[in-house]
Amino acid sequence: MDTSQLVRKAKGGDDKAFSKLIEPIQEKLYVTAYSYVGNREDALDIVSEGVCRAYTSIKKLKNEALFNTWITRIVINLSIDVYNKNKKKAQIVYEENDQGYIEEHDERIDLNKAIEALDPKYKIILQMKYYEGLTLAEIAKILEIPLGTIKSSLNKALNILRLELKEEVLE
Amino acid sequence: MKKENNKNDIEDYYKNIEIPKELSSAVKRGIEKGKKEKRNIYFNKGLKIACSFLIVVTLGMLLNNLKLGVGDIDQSVEKASIGLELPKIKDDKELLKLIVSSQDIKKESSTNNEITGSSNDAGKSDYGAADYSKTNNQVENVEEGDRVKTDGKYIYTVKNDYKGGNVSEVIIVKGDDPTNMKIETKITLEGFIQDIYITTNKLLVISQNNNSLGTDLSIYNKEDIENLKLERKLNYSGQIVNSRLISNKLIMITNNNPFSIYPMMEDSKSGVIKDNGKTISLPRYYDSLNDKEEVTNIKDISYFPDTKGESIINIASIDINNYNEKIKTETVLASAGSVYSTADNIYITASKGSFSDFATKNTIFSDGDTLIYKYSIKNGEINPVASGEVKGRLLNQFSMDENNNTFRIATTKGFSEGSTNNLYILDENLKELGKLEGLAPRERIYSVRFLGDTAYMVTFKQVDPLFVIDLRDSKNPKVTGELKIPGFSNYLHPLDGENLIGFGEDRDEEGRYRGLKLSIFDVKDGTSPKEKSTLAFGGNKTHSEVNYNHKAFFLNKEKSIIGIPMVNFTDYGENREGIVYLAKYSEDRVMSKFGELKFNTGYYGYENRIIYIKNNLYVVTNEGIFSYNIDSLESLGKIEY
Numbered sequence: 127m128d129t130s131q132l133v134r135k136a137k138g139g140d141d142k143a144f145s146k147l148i149e150p151i152q153e154k155l156y157v158t159a160y161s162y163v164g165n166r167e168d169a170l171d172i173v174s175e176g177v178c179r180a181y182t183s184i185k186k187l188k189n190e191a192l193f194n195t196w197i198t199r200i201v202i203n204l205s206i207d208v209y210n211k212n213k214k215k216a217q218i219v220y221e222e223n224d225q226g227y228i229e230e231h232d233e234r235i236d237l238n239k240a241i242e243a244l245d246p247k248y249k250i251i252l253q254m255k256y257y258e259g260l261t262l263a264e265i266a267k268i269l270e271i272p273l274g275t276i277k278s279s280l281n282k283a284l285n286i287l288r289l290e291l292k293e294e295v296l297e
Numbered sequence: 298m299k300k301e302n303n304k305n306d307i308e309d310y311y312k313n314i315e316i317p318k319e320l321s322s323a324v325k326r327g328i329e330k331g332k333k334e335k336r337n338i339y340f341n342k343g344l345k346i347a348c349s350f351l352i353v354v355t356l357g358m359l360l361n362n363l364k365l366g367v368g369d370i371d372q373s374v375e376k377a378s379i380g381l382e383l384p385k386i387k388d389d390k391e392l393l394k395l396i397v398s399s400q401d402i403k404k405e406s407s408t409n410n411e412i413t414g415s416s417n418d419a420g421k422s423d424y425g426a427a428d429y430s431k432t433n434n435q436v437e438n439v440e441e442g443d444r445v446k447t448d449g450k451y452i453y454t455v456k457n458d459y460k461g462g463n464v465s466e467v468i469i470v471k472g473d474d475p476t477n478m479k480i481e482t483k484i485t486l487e488g489f490i491q492d493i494y495i496t497t498n499k500l501l502v503i504s505q506n507n508n509s510l511g512t513d514l515s516i517y518n519k520e521d522i523e524n525l526k527l528e529r530k531l532n533y534s535g536q537i538v539n540s541r542l543i544s545n546k547l548i549m550i551t552n553n554n555p556f557s558i559y560p561m562m563e564d565s566k567s568g569v570i571k572d573n574g575k576t577i578s579l580p581r582y583y584d585s586l587n588d589k590e591e592v593t594n595i596k597d598i599s600y601f602p603d604t605k606g607e608s609i610i611n612i613a614s615i616d617i618n619n620y621n622e623k624i625k626t627e628t629v630l631a632s633a634g635s636v637y638s639t640a641d642n643i644y645i646t647a648s649k650g651s652f653s654d655f656a657t658k659n660t661i662f663s664d665g666d667t668l669i670y671k672y673s674i675k676n677g678e679i680n681p682v683a684s685g686e687v688k689g690r691l692l693n694q695f696s697m698d699e700n701n702n703t704f705r706i707a708t709t710k711g712f713s714e715g716s717t718n719n720l721y722i723l724d725e726n727l728k729e730l731g732k733l734e735g736l737a738p739r740e741r742i743y744s745v746r747f748l749g750d751t752a753y754m755v756t757f758k759q760v761d762p763l764f765v766i767d768l769r770d771s772k773n774p775k776v777t778g779e780l781k782i783p784g785f786s787n788y789l790h791p792l793d794g795e796n797l798i799g800f801g802e803d804r805d806e807e808g809r810y811r812g813l814k815l816s817i818f819d820v821k822d823g824t825s826p827k828e829k830s831t832l833a834f835g836g837n838k839t840h841s842e843v844n845y846n847h848k849a850f851f852l853n854k855e856k857s858i859i860g861i862p863m864v865n866f867t868d869y870g871e872n873r874e875g876i877v878y879l880a881k882y883s884e885d886r887v888m889s890k891f892g893e894l895k896f897n898t899g900y901y902g903y904e905n906r907i908i909y910i911k912n913n914l915y916v917v918t919n920e921g922i923f924s925y926n927i928d929s930l931e932s933l934g935k936i937e938y
Contacts, residue, residue: 141328141332144328145324145328148324148328149324152320152321152324153316153320156314156316156317156320157311157314157316160314161311161314166315166317170317170319170320170323171323173320173323173324173327174323174324174326174327174330175327175330176327177323177324177327177328177331178327178328178330178331178334179331180331181327181328181331181332181335182331182334182335238310238313241307241310252307252311253311256307256308256311257307257308257311257312272634272635272648272690272691273690274692274693274845277845278845278846281840281845282903285840285864285903286459287307
């Protein structure tokens with residue numbers, strides 16, 4: 127059964143169909159939330175709340191095929207809220223970690239740490255591009271940020287990570 | 298160092314995020330909560346019907362009002378003869394109703410940090426023709442902010458903390474003696490500095506404050522450069538979209554995402570509307586003059602009936618010298634992306650189509666058409682003039698231009714295989730006069746420059762056509778010439794009446810990236826533009842900010858020097874190599890390599906500027922300034938901060 131059919135069933139109150147929609151993407155949703163908030167507990171709460179909101183408002187979704195994008199967007203919105211609330215706290219943590227901000231290992235930067243420390247607005251773009259494999263145009267549409275900004279943000283992010291970027295940015 | 302696997306490394310990072318065992322139960326919890334809430338919704342249905350009825354009445358009244366609004370003399374007296382009288386929001390309910398998106402699918406603040414600009418009239422602009430560097434402004438006499446400014450004696454620059462801290466500095470270096478530069482003053486500010494401006498006696502700093510999540514404007518008196526005095530500080534909620542300085546009036550546009558709940562905003566605070574599970578915070582601003590924070594009165598928020606947006610945009614005109622003059626403010630329900638401004642009019646554009654639209658329409662790629670909001674900013678007043686809409690999306694501020702009461706705008710419609718490019722000419726009320734649609738199918742716009750009666754547009758897929766478009770007949774713009782070359786220009790700069798400088802990327806015939814490229818296009822004959830001279834440099838491991846920020850572009854017309862700051866990505870770490878590539882052009886506009894300046898640009902140094910004061914060239918980075926003789930390129934000194 128494809129997504130559209132499941133969504134139609136879920137709209138009609140079929141909870142099993144709704145669960146089937148969520149199951150294959152729940153890990154992605156978690157990773158999206160985690161990219162923003164950087165901690166397990168908040169990310170789990172966000173997924174939970176996102177699922178709840180999708181469940182209660184699924185009838186509003188007109189284009190059934192876009193279910194995945196739609197719920198991703200819900201999760202991103204919730205993540206942004208939580209991130210903003212955590213921001214103050216987070217900054218203090220960054221400062222404490224500053225010493226080991228980026229370490230060299232065998233001539234290689236610790237990429238994990240570097241990504242970890244990135245501003246979420248960059249992280250989410252990296253995640254969508256490299257983890258979900260979306261094109262920049264798709265990312266622009268989902269985040270509702272102009273393509274040019276996505277491009278320069280990706281540039282900046284890769285810059286910060288000290289990665290080669292030219293080929294990446296031009297599609 | 299090997300770097301083949303970068304892409305995979307990033308992918309791995311996300312793949313390695315540990316998925317907690319509790320994820321499934323979190324999902325179940327969500328569904329259970331959803332079920333419960335749904336039951337409550339049914340339970341409250343009776344109440345909701347009553348509400349809807351009330352809303353219908355309000356909307357009916359609103360419609361009547363709209364019809365009256367135009368002709369009603371009493372109402373439009375205030376806004377005099379300029380433009381139109383916009384309807385204002387009546388109350389909380391109407392605001393909620395008008396804001397298009399629902400909280401579930403609200404969008405992230407659509408602030409667009411894209412940088413725009415164009416020195417519109419090559420002949421008149423004094424950029425590149427003075428005793429010292431000016432910012433590469435789009436329009437003459439419309440100053441744009443940047444991270445470096447100079448008045449010929451001092452260099453004002455910014456040191457931002459790219460590591461995520463909330464403290465940054467403005468550093469003022471006495472720079473007229475390149476062998477003995479010295480730090481005159483350092484100012485420390487909260488936040489991340491976006492732009493600075495200088496006038497004879499003032500220093501303006503616009504910063505994004507991570508604590509208040511608002512935008513700060515700090516106005517310093519700099520008459521005594523060693524003892525800068527903070528005279529006034531304003532804080533606007535929301536993010537800075539863009540700003541301009543026109544004589545002594547700073548126009549500052551901020552974007553409030555009405556659904557974002559600022560951490561310091563407790564529920565009890567005024568200006569927070571709660572209704573039916575939605576929370577909206579109204580724009581607010583703080584002024585140090587009276588030490589008071591004010592919340593925008595909901596009845597002061599206007600909207601364009603035909604083109605509503607999803608954010609609350611605040612446009613402020615601030616007299617930077619006369620503090621007794623009241624700040625003029627317009628608050629409008631709109632969205633904001635790129636900004637184009639002349640001395641008289643400001644155009645704010647937004648991409649149409651919210652996520653809510655896109656979830657309900659057929660395709661992800663029903664890409665947002667462009668909304669345009671036009672305000673008159675004459676004499677420091679702000680008055681709405683018109684709103685309009687064109688097909689396709691905008692690249693940046695260079696895609697727009699005002700000329701003899703017409704407004705021209707270039708867009709790309711569609712993506713990849715389905716994309717085409719358009720150019721529209723609108724009248725002063727943003728009604729369409731003429732258009733040119735369907736240019737360069739399957740390509741998209743990489744740069745545009747409007748110069749008087751002509752538009753130059755670069756589109757790209759594999760080979761770069763430079764289009765020359767004749768705009769003399771507003772009703773019938775037409776392509777007069779076309780040039781196809783490998784690679785493309787991301788930025789076009791007028792060199793003189795007959796030649797255009799293009800900066801962009803060098804590509805092989807297959808479209809593969811080879812490095813950076815400067816071109817001089819001979820556009821004297823609009824029917825057959827020629828690439829007169831070209832220089833490829835940098836190789837495929839360099840990157841330049843000029844690709845997306847015209848303010849990083851350097852031109853000294855007196856010395857016939859073009860400068861491009863670059864960063865070399867073969868080196869990593871604290872000692873990353875910054876390079877300034879310098880080209881010289883001859884009388885007949887043929888370029889040759891003039892030199893390369895290499896310097897340590899530090900870990901975050903990819904926003905470097907090249908400026909000149911008299912016979913000296915300066916490279917200004919986030920960490921320091923390097924000085925050179927402009928003729929010999931001999932290194933003269935450096936200062937770190």
